[in-house]
Amino acid sequence: MSELSRSFLCGPGVDSKNMGRVHLDRACVVVNGGNKSDTYSVLSQVSECYTCPLVTSWKTPGGNNPDGVTAENSFQVNTRYWTTLEVHRNNETFPLCKTDYHFGQYGLYNLSLDNCSIKIEDKPSNANIPLFWAFVILCFLAGLRLTYQAIYKTSAFRKFLVWLSLRTEIQNDLTSTFSDTTALLDGSEEQNKRSRRLRSLDAFRGMSISVMIFVNYGGGNYYFFNHSPWNGLTVADLVFPWFIWIMGVSLVISIQSQLRNSIPRIRIVKKVIIRSMMLVLLGLILNSEGGKNDLRQLRIPGVLQRFGLSYMMVAIPEALLMPREFPATENRGSFGWMLEVSTAGWQWFLTLIVGGLHAAVTFLLPVPGCPTGYLGPGGIAENATNTNCTGGAAMWVDVTFFGRDHIYQTPTSRQVYGGTTPHDPEGLLGTLNSVVLVWLGVAAGRVLLVHSSWQGRIKRWLSFALLTGLIAACLCGFSKNEGVIPVNKNLWSLSFILTTGSFAFFLLSLMYLLIDVFKFWSGSPFHFAGMNSILLYIGHEMVSGMLPWSWKLFSESHAEQLAMNLWGAGLWVFTSYLLYKKKFFFAL
Secondary structure (H helix, E strand, O other): OOHHHHHHEEOOOOOOOOOOOOOOOOEEEEEEOOOOEEEEEEEEEOOOOOOOOOOEEEEEEEOOOOOHHHHHEEEEEEOOOEEEEEEEEEHHHHHHEEEEEOOOOOEEEEEEEOOOOEEEEEOOOOOOOHHHHHHHHHHHHHHHHHHHHHHHOOOOHHHHHHHHHHHHHOOHHHHHHHHHHHHHHHHHHHHHHHHHOOHHHHHHHHHHHHEEEEEOOOOHHOOOHHOOOOOOHHHHHHHHHHHHHHHHHHHHHHHHHHHHOOOOOHHHHHHHHHHHHHHHHHHHHHHHOOOOOOOOOOOOHHHHHHHHHHHHHHHHHHHHHHOOOOOOOOOOHHHHHHHHHHHOHHHHHHHHHHHHHHHHHHHHHHOOOOOOOOOOOOOHHHHHHHOOOOOOHHHHHHHHHHHHOOOEEEEEEHHHHHHOOOOOOHHHHHHHHHHHHHHHHHHHHHHHOOOHHHHHHHHHHHHHHHHHHHHHHHHHOOOOOOOOOOOOOOOOOHHHHHHHHHHHHHHHHHHHHHHHHHOOOOOOOOHHOOHHHHHHHHHHHHHHOOOOOOOOOOOOOHHHHHHHHHHHHHHHHHHHHHHHHHHOOOOO
C-alpha cells in the first residue's frame, strides 16, 4: 500500500466495511494480536469529555487480522486531546488492558490487543508548524516596525527630514505661509487631544477585536483558538469578556467627562438607554444575517445584546451616583488611598446583589428533569444521566423567557458531549455576571480618574488582578472540573469572569507601562482597530465567508486555514488604519 493511502485512508470504526479518509486532527489506529478463538472490542474516549463513558470504537473477531490497513482492522481517533483506550475480551466487564495516549495528526499507529502497547507505524505530522512560522513572520514584521520607530526617533534622522522638507517646500507668499502655520497649529491641537486618550486602552481594545475576528473566522481550525467545549479556557474564550471589561473602563471615563462638563445626569441616562437599545437592535439584525430571518426561529440573545444590557445596567447607576469631581489629594481624608472604592459604595453593593442573584438562580432554581444546581454539559456527561440538562438553570431561564427556538441551537459542548438540547452562551442569566465584569472594568477606570501617578495606577491594577485571580482559583478549586464553580464561558460562571478580569487588569498594566509610561511601543497597529472596534465587529460579521477575507480552501490543512484567517483579520486591521488616517470613527 502506498504511503499516501497509508496516511489518509483508514477504517471508520464499528459496523462499517468502507475505508474512509483520515481528516484534519485525526489519526489511524490498526489493531493486531489477540487469540483466534476470542472476540475483542476497543473502547475509547477523549480526555476533554469529563465523566463520559467510553464508547466502542472497534470490534471484530480476534485472530489472524489481515495485513495492512483495512476497514476491518482499523479505526480513527481524535488527535486534539489525550485519548483513553480499553481493550475488552469476550464481552467481559473489566478491560484486558488500558492506556492513555496522545495521538498525532495523520499518524498511523499499531495497537496490540494483548497489552495495549502502541507503536508508531507512520510518523504523524506536526500540526503546530504553521503556528511557528506564523509567529516568526509576525515577529519579523513587528521587528521592522520597532526598527523604523527607533530610527525615526534619532535626532540625525529627524534633522534630515526637516532639511528635506525645507528643500522641497515652496513658499509663494505670506498668506500661504500663514495658512501652513495655521494648519500646523490645528494639527498640533488635534494631536494634543489624541494624547489625552489612554493609548494603551485603545491598543488593548484593538488587540481584543483583532483576536476576536481571527477566532471568529476560524482560528486556523486549532482547538485552542476555538471556544472550550465546556469547562476550561482557550484564547477564544478571553476576547469577549475583555471587551466587556474594557467597556467598563471606557464608560466611567466618558460619564465623568460629561459630569465635569455640567451635563445633567438625566440627560446622560437618556443617552445610555438610547445607546443600549441601539446595540440590542444591531445585535438582532446581525442574528438575521445569512438568511436567518424567520421570526419563528430568530435567535434573540447575542453578543451586541449582551453589550447593550450590561452597559445599561452599569452606566445608569454610575451616571446617577458618580461624583462630578473627585476630591483633591489634600482633601481626601483617611480613605483617600482607596478613593476609587470608597466613592462607589452603592455601586459595589449593587455588584454584590447582581452576583448573588446569579448564584442564587444557578444553584437554587428547580429545573424540570435536572438536578438542582446542575452546571454540566448534558449529553453523555455523567454517564448520560442528565442528557437534556445542558447548562442547567441558565438554559431553563432562556427557554422560559425566549422559547426553545429563539436561542442558540448548537452549543460548543455538542462537539464533545453530544446531546440535542440548545443552550445560549449569551443568555439572560449570564448577563448578570457580565454586569459584574463591567463593574470590575469600572474599578480600573476609576483608578485612572483618581490617581495621577503611574506607580499608583499600576499598584492598584495589579492588586485587583491578584485578588480576582485568587478568588477565581479558589472557586474552581485550582482545577478544570473539580471546583465548586468551574471556569466556564458557556455559563459565564463567577470564576470565569474573575479569571478573565484578572487577566485584563494585568494586561492593561503591562500595555500601559509599554505604551503610555515608557513609550517603548506606540500601540500600533492595534490602537487603530481599537478606535473603530464596533465598526470592525459589525463589518467582519457581515462579510464573513466572502472574498477577499476568505475563500474556498484548496486543501484540508491547518496551514492554509491559518493563513486565510490571519489574512482576513489583517485586512480588517489595515481597514482600521485607513479609517484612522481619514479621521473616520464610528461610535454609538
